[in-house]
Amino acid sequence: MTRLVTFNVQHGRSQHDGRVDPARLADAVVGLGGDVVALQEVDRWQPRSLGSDLAHAVVEATGVVEHRYLPALAGLVSGPGAAPRRARGDEPPHVPAYGIALLSRHPVREWWRVRLPVATPWLGPVHLGPDEPRVALAAVVETPDGPLTVVATHLSSWRRWNRVQLRWLARHLRAAPRPLVLLGDLNVPAPEPARITGWRPLVHVPTFPRHRPRTTIDHVLADGDVEATGPARAVDTGVSDHRAVVVDVAVGGGLHP
Template sequence: MTGPALSIVSYNIRKAVGTDRRRDPHRILSVLKEAQADIVILQEADLRLGQRPSALPRDRIGDTGLSAVAVATSAVSLGWHGNAILVRPDWAVRSVDRITLPGLEPRGAVAAVVATPAGPLCVIGAHLGLLRRSRQSQQHTLVEWVAGREEMPTLIAGDLNEWSARRGLGPLAQVFDLHSPGHSFHARWRLAPLDRIGLSRGLSLDRIDMLDTAMTRAASDHLPIRAGVRLEARG
């Protein structure tokens, strides 16, 4: 292995609307600051209406110790189709891609190649559809996108919207080892393992858990999931 494990967090922030039905972006920022992650993958990071403005104050993102990757196509958005990536400000981002996903709902994924101290890492953030047929097509699209970049260690994370712990993610499982720390949705009632992290060859899982505190149970209907990920040394 090369160096310490990278700390990765994936979090569906539900547009900063908490389980108390209050929209409180500063509560989300506090969760992210306390997580002290190297890379954060967000879902539902933008509002739905109009130009889809960021659900978090863009001028306060730096308070988390992270910087927003430029995945948005709008000056007021934080993400694309609600997907956003935050990284340590001292880690360079070499490239950004937006991946259009098929299905009845408008969906997309974002990808960034991040220059970590252990080597380059491709990070994909995704929020898959509510219908299993759509999710299957979306997974195939993601697998095809990754197929042309197999030499790059790749991590995918997000709200994959699959309620089953045993089936439904077969296409992604062909490329990624998929991991879940348990039922991260609903934050208060623990109904399903919707949030997952997947690792390609060249990556290994050091640990995985959920950030389960009074604040995270209030801040969103999903709990943030956190993983320690190592890049394997290349021979």
């Protein structure tokens, strides 16, 4: 069995006092007990997050063996002088950034990253519209049951464009090894993501907003020989405006010992 977690962390902001505390965020993720964890809205060296590397704080607390951080934006994203640009994905670790992270307790055979199409164009550092750039991060994880391709992403909040991005990503992943799971805040309510991709939804509980969830926009979609071993849970960690999603899965022959 492998525990999957997806969590939009809202740059680590507490819903109780509005503060950002990297240690509190790290403790919240540790408490979820994930073997593979996808995080969205992850700051690195941003003033609003106390100049912290949030992904590193979580990695240190969880003790995972494999991890990657993928910026969508590089540069300061808020405050005086903020002028973020679309990240290339290979920025040095000292550059302030905002993006997603993927962590695994199990070995990873292969990593790759994907830049998703944007709704409004960027001309170098100049953005000709309000939409943020979006990315996806993929890994072939060696679970105890066998290899599992895990893809983490955070799609646009634009109603039409997130559907375009999801269709594009599903096509892009046609050649990826199966079984496969897609984790993340898709900003598309259930059951639409399953209809768009043709993949099976493993989350059937509302995830947003945290205090009184009414809709499911944080998803785990499965394709191939991987199944949930029980119902997914939406967990209120006290951090972020989203609930974290936890689901246990078995891969291939792990379904039937």
